[in-house]
Amino acid sequence: MLKSRYVAAAIGLLIMIFIAVMFFLPQLQVEKATKGNTYTESVFDQSKVTKVDITVADDDLDTILDNPSEKEIVNADVTIDGETVKNVGFRTKGNLSLNSVVQMGDSDRYSWKIDFDHYQEDQDLHGLKKLALNNNYSDPTYMREYLSYELMEKMGIATPGHSYMYVTINGKEWGLYLGVEAIEETFLNTNFADGTGDLYYPDGTGSDLKWISEDIDAYTGLNLKTNDHSDQSAMINMLDAINNEGNLEEVLDVDEMLRYFAANTALVNLDHYQGDKKHNYYLYEENGIFSILPWDYNMSFGGYSGGGGRQGGDTNLENRNEVTAKDNDAEQDDTKLPEEAPNMNGGRMMDMSSNFMNENNINFSITEPVSGTSLDERPLLKALLSNDEYREKYYDYLDSIATDFFSKEKMTAMTSEITTLITPYVKSDPTKFYTMNEFIEATSGEETLVEFASQRAESILAQLSGDLVIEAEAESSMGVKAPNMGAEEPGGLQAPNMGGGGDMPAMHPPDMNPGGNGSPPDVNGMMNQKGPGNSSYSKETVILSLVLLILLLGALAFAQFFRRRGKTG
Template identity: 30%
Template sequence: MRCWSAITESTSHREGGVLMIENRYINRIIIGLVAAALVFTGIFVWNPDLIKIQAQTAAPEYARLLFPEDEVITIDISADPDEWSEMLENALNEEYISCDITINGETYYSVGIRPKGNSSLQTIARDDTTDRYSFKIKMDEYVDGQTYHGLSKFVVNNMQADATYMKEYLSYDMMNYLGVSTPLYAFADLSLNGEAWGFYLAIEAVEDEFAQRNFGSDFGILYKPESVEMGGGQGQRPNGEQNQDGGQGQRPNGEQNQDGGQGQRPNGEQNQDGTQGQMGQDENQNEKQPSQNMMNNRQGEAGSAQEGEATATDEDADGGFRGGRPEGGFGGGQGGVFGGGPGGGFGGGSGGSSGGTDLVYTDDEIDSYSKIFDNAVSKVSDTDKQRVIKALKALSVGEDLEQYIDVDEVARYFAANTALVNLDSYVSSLKHNYYLYEKDGKLSILPWDFNLSFGAFQGGTADAVVNFPIDTPVSGISLEERPLLNILFENEEYTELYHSYLQNLVEGYFGSGHFEETINRLDALISDHVKNDVSAFYTYDQYQAAVDTLREFGKLRAESIKGQLEGTIPATSEGQSTDSSQLIDATGITMSTMGSQGGGGGGPGENQGGLSQGGPDENQSTPAEN
């Protein structure tokens, strides 16, 4: 018994020892886990961007359904024929009507739709051969909270001035390639009351859903600076939007919505065909100009106007130029064809009040920046506005720039914008078609509106566009007049950063074959849709010629950028004006073949891919497309 008792006691001690050892290990594990939790908590407290990165990885459902990469979506608009006709007759008012929309077979009721645009809106409005407007679609205009799988608003653009059907798509693709936050986009077949209407590009609106998708739930504030006065009627505005033609959930004619605001279908719907408005072939062939003609000064023509004066017509608000192309291109002042100096380039030098759209600091008064703050995407406080002014002040003096400006993002944006020769933007006298994003007092610039990219802004010779100077990438103004761009050239480190992104495009986007492969992929995707586009601005043969020209333009543009980076081609407008002997020869292509400003608005034989020849109210200015 004693022996058994001893064994039992010994065993009990051993088990107790094991339990004590196990408890010590468990305690250590618990302490370790608690410590790790505290460490991770501290990381996210001190670096909240990590949370945003995780939030960004969860793409919203609408990204997959509305903006697929390799599919053409279908959008059928069901609208009362009389209301639709009245909306088109009064398109410049930009007023919503209620309609039902079926997207890829899924129907939504009481959705707001209205014509949108700027130069494209004006062009179509004065053309009695076509009603092919761009449209804004607002899911919650009449039904509060209604979205398409999380998206409340998107636009469909009509491809005006783009015979390639690809300019805007490729522009966003290039921005996206460099890591710039861009809206989503996809090709779309539109129909009206079951009948084909046209082939469009659908684009995500740059609003709260865009911001959350790109920057996470704790996103900052978006502004859309606009240098020209708002035109039209009571169309949607960034702030204080109100429903038009009926209250929430009601049809414009007063019919009550059924089932929680789901609008009834209109009675007596009639099918409407899209009108045919094909373009004629531009027979003007581009000729190589000697430097003196290509870069000559032409004071008193396009380059002599001041911002906001008579040449800022309804077309000029979106980059238009009426009355044809001046001899020798659009040169002027110190800048040559795509001017790098005051008065140079397209459409005017400095002058007039910008309201802040040039991002030049003037003073600390909020009213001095009305054209920024009046175009805030959401409601903003005076404190929000003062953060922007403080950043602009830092931008003007060049101190603590990286505290107030996202220099890396700005370099990426302007590298892509320069490669695209997208002059209907911040870099011209119009200083529009961009979004300003502010978060915690730091500013960045976001892309919008590229139908006039690839050098389509007001013409110019192929040589001038292909060799557009990378170190003076402005039109009609000097670099100093655009401080957000100018900082890249006042600091050697920033210039190298900007050049590195251009080099990335030369090698990775163009040189790797990505550009041409993307064109080939898109051509395979949309070719039949273009062929069957019932309201096309261009014939199918013109589309094919335009795509071929686009491929060649990309090769030549990349070759010129490469030479400018290496120093074998002058990288400034002054240098190119002094010595044009090394410029890339682009006489083999005709720029208007790809579509040009004012083109795409008439029927066969009208406007023929060239500049618009006038219209009503020549001196009226209208806002940028939004």
């Protein structure tokens, strides 16, 4: 018969194994999910411009170019940085930019999408399944989208891989593009603890996230991209919570969304949920909790004003109480063409970037950060900013962006590095939308992204301190005070109050990292994203843990039985 000390030792060993598995299993699950996916470094190498050669049958290419709006998928071979993947899907992509290029008449500079797994389900490139090639439409700097994704990464948001790529099709140079990882299953597995939740691309009825009914079929524009058989009950729960004063933390990764909206507001990205089109974003649900994901930033940095801008504040900070609104229609001309812009031939390119540094963009409101709509029409943002604690965090993140990422020193360093990298390719680009002189002026003239960021940062900080007040563009039924230094007006959100009036708590400086790296506060407090210290468990983890727990309890029961038999024997 076994001795008691051996039983005790066996039980102790089981306990140690149980604790070790509970501690290390989440890390093993992450490693399993991302094993073999090296595309973030191998495909999206930001230290260089990657060469992408696309080979497609001439007839298929003619079909695409004759009917680009059809987005017909054809078979192609793609060579990226010398590595060839055969038998992939190839088509045009885009909405506004696609239709605009179509109307130009003499340009074939479309954005493209490559589906490595379209014909062969198990095919990929270092784990990458889908790649977008974006044509930098309406961006003479070639940098808006790249820098926007860089900010999102800085803020701890799950961000698609991105780098510059020079494209040829059938040996013909097509020009300098931005390669961007598609947001789909591979992206989710790489960036989230589980990666098997419901992914949505809202665009159409319901994309404003306003409550319609409990019938998910009423939200025809929510566009479920994964899990075709999902009952989408989590989406209904989320819509109910944000529209009907539910518990946001039960349905949202609140901190992630605050960081996201702070970045999007700083960037004045209005071709988005915060603008009149209410699109160009993803929602991802994991275990009932939703995150928001960035997408399509070629019109950030004030590049889109299709819905009308916010009304600007007085740029003279000493006269902040004399806020005047400018006539937005008089200020904006979204169809104005740059001089000497190529590819016209009777067509007209919508140059939304030509007036990006107007007062409406620089002084875009941080308290009611919408354009061409109202917060009542954007319930997700309204629900977040109506909460005092959440609004304070949102302001802290804006402060972090203004003082760090948007600082003149950092923006100059980033844009200078990018300019050095891409200038030879811009020169060689035969299909570019702008002349070389326009590129040089946009990157080194008086109105650059650096200057925009600098002035935007000054405006953000002035709005945070209360030195700059932005009038509400339209009344809202928020039921809280408008931004007017404690004076009450109907509608709108409260401005950051420095303790001098109003009901909102005084603003406090953000808890910045003393090391000066500019990391936003609580940036590692992500609920669902993978990362060091993340405690999210997948379903497999939970099941295995329960099995181990049952085995442990069984061992303890056996030990107790053994002891009793020993006493009676």
